[in-house]
Amino acid sequence: MHDAIAETIGEVGSVLLGKTHQIKLALTCFLSRGHLLIEDLPGMGKTTLAHTLAQVLSLSYNRIQFTSDLLPADVLGVSIYDRDSGKFNFHPGPVFSQLVLADEINRTTPKSQSALLEAMEERQVTIEGETRPLPEPFFVIATQNPNTQAGTFPLPESQLDRFLMRIELGYPDAEAERMLLKGEDRRLLIKHVRNTLNPAVLKDLQDQSQHIKVSEALLDYVQRLVQHTRTAQEFAYGLSPRGALALLACARSWALIEGRTHVVPEDVQAVLPSVVEHRLREAADFSGHGGAALAQRMLSQVDVIG
């Protein structure tokens, strides 16, 4: 089973070069049944990552490009009158697939944003009084341009919280970039990527993740971390219980990916920045750009043994 995970990471890594850590984080997010938010500049490989993941996990894949004039119906689907049968037929929108890439989610209006975010939370869509379940498994990878860029509607904290993790891809290192420049077109490569996992195996892995051992000592550590965000002066507000649960769930999945049957502090540390950064804000930072530096400081201020 662990081989399958390693293979998956290797397969995705062959397309998205030099980003093993981010790939593992994305996989962690899926194993914890969460949705992923990728925030980065255009052209950093956000779409490539999403598309490749869909491919290796054998998931049905749809991409929604969010624009300022996008309507909720464009996401969820619409009923159209069929003259032949004399009935309204429902035409499901792009959200009805196992992996949805919501590209540039902060370019659209709050109304359309919340259509997707509600679907993410409920895992079902209600249109014209009829509730339609979304496929299993259901993942959303949303990408977001940095808030400072023109034409963005920043997501409020309450909606950021819907995403289990937020990651940044960052520039590739020199070696990876060199290979990228020498290699083939990424789009072509994606087509040749092997299916290493399937939804059934994925579900199995998700179940396994929930049974990864968490010792008292580790819970102590997690609680100390959470407590630190609530008491230290530099935090505008602390981590919610949901945030703490998210942290633990992700640490479990990470441990599973690392091939362990129990969680160790390093697992918590590996996932902590991605899990908490979009849920915290520095007290001195009124504009609210999240706490990238905060998470790092937090890790160096809260001891593992204590």
Place this chain on the structure above:
Amino acid sequence: MNDFQIPRNSLAWMLVAQAGVIAPHVWSLRLPVWIVLLCVGCGIWRVMVYQGRWTYPGRWVRVLFVIGGVVGIGFGYGTFLGVDPWVGLVITAFVLKLLEMHSKRDAYVVIILGYFVALTEFLYFQAIPYAAYVLLVVTCLTAALIGLNQTRSHTRPVKTFKLAASLLLQSVPLMVVLFVLFPRLAPLWTVPIQSQTARTGVTDRMSPGNIAELTQSDDLAFRATFEGPVPPQSELYWRGLVLSYFEDGTWSQVDPRSYGPVAARQKRPAWVDRIERLGNQVRYSIILEPTNQNWLFSLTVPEPVDMDGVYLVRDYRLVADPEVRSRLRYEVTSDLDYAIDRRMPSRLYYDNTMLPVKGNPKARELAAQMRAAAGSHRDYVNAVLRMFNEQEFSYTLKPPRLGDDTVDDFLLGTRSGFCEHYAGSFTFLMRAVGIPARVVVGYQGGEYNRIGDYVAVYQFDAHAWSEVWLEGEGWVRVDPTSAVAPERIQSGLESAVSSGEFLGDLTLSWLKYRQTLWITELRLQLAAISHYWDSWVVGYSPEVQVDLLTRLLGNVDSKTIGMITLGLFFGLLGIIGIILLRKKPIAALSEVDKEFLRFSQLLAKEGLGRRMGEGPIDYGRRLAAARPDLAAVANRVSETYVTLNYAEDVPSDAMALKQAVRAFRLRAMTTR
């Protein structure tokens, strides 16, 4: 020049404290008006800078201010000597620094300077209300200090003030300990302080009218605390000065050192041992208010005082060298029954019978007549006293003016006067017939405060009396006032003069209302508190400290006190430190954790300790990378720890980890 903006809270409290620090100096009119205007101006300018309306003054403006300030102080005070101009200079610098607060460091300088200026208040006043006031100002300063370190989101000054107050409150125990125990070091240099509270009191010249003037003041002269019962009022003749030279109606003193050596701490001339002490010994300590004079007050006849700078001189009184510039506390033993100078040196005899050749002819004639009528010197003394008592002499605080022949005018003309009239003319009458006599000036009586158990002597207790030398008896105290107004000696001035005269110019004096019971009670209470404050806080001198600690701890010197203080201080710090160090980790740590911590502490000596927040696996990897020779054993330790601590709910036993650590140690030792 950076764009540091002082937090609002800090600036607010800084300005409040600044006003508070300077206010008492303004109130007591010590500061020239222009400094006051400068303070207000700088404050306004600073607020304007804060609001962004004005800018900081440029360099040349500041230079101009500084030069102007120094020159202004030079002209304003006329001198740079003494305390006042320097206090003025510090205050000027203090307010000018406001206009130079470009950085946090500058703000610190202003606040620290504020603490210093607050201290200068004590150069002038040390009473409880002033101390309370300074404490309030210090709290404001501390609030400014706190505000400086708060973020701009703290906008409630009252909260900051409360925090400062609670901080200061918490420091009270430490303050008390330091106050009591910290060695009191002598200053490296002293500045002559012209204390404004110093009252001259009795002077070394007595002419008719000048003691009566003194009785218009209700200022405290000194306080005396007796060991044992307080002698009766009529025995409390506090001798201060002996005046034996008479000329032009004025009595003045002859330098007592001209009569022989003085008795000091290590020196006991022969005349001291010739004093015949006949018992009725009293011991008392006196806290003398500053007088800027060198005479001290004591009951006759005192023993030499065991204190540096206090001497017993030939006319049996105490003097201080240098002058009493601040409150002085000294302890005296006196014998109320005595015989002094039974055999009088000729020099003394000569000085105390001398009179001007001319003047006061009627008085001389009167003296000759009365002496001829009396059988002995003793009878003559009694006859003169009887004359004061039986003839139309009256005792008043407002005596009429006298002509050139003061004694003649008084004895045969006005016949109303105050103690100096009676003492002066009595002494004259004695000398006129060749009996050695002299005038003694000091205080008589005092008010017993039963709450504080001490006798308070006020300026209106000032008094003058005579001493007469009689063959075979030595010097005998004769108080002619007691013949005219015995109630003055029995129960004080108030009962001896008419009701309008006592403190007639002071309508608001507490002491005027001695008849009202509750006012008296309240006044005595306050006076007693003030007495304790003066003797235990303001008067807590190195001697008192050693004395107190000797009583508490046995024989100590300042070195021991220092050692005890340091010992207590560091001991306490040590205990707190140990508690802080041990408290958290030990309580929560499991055996496994402890073992692992010991392991990392072992390696910390080589700079390979575990970092804060570093996980065990990362640590093991770092160790392995740093010491490849120990990689295997190091990994075993970290893996064992991880297995024990994280793979089970609760670590089962620490044995495996201990073994792994032991293996590591062994390996580390063999490879070294």
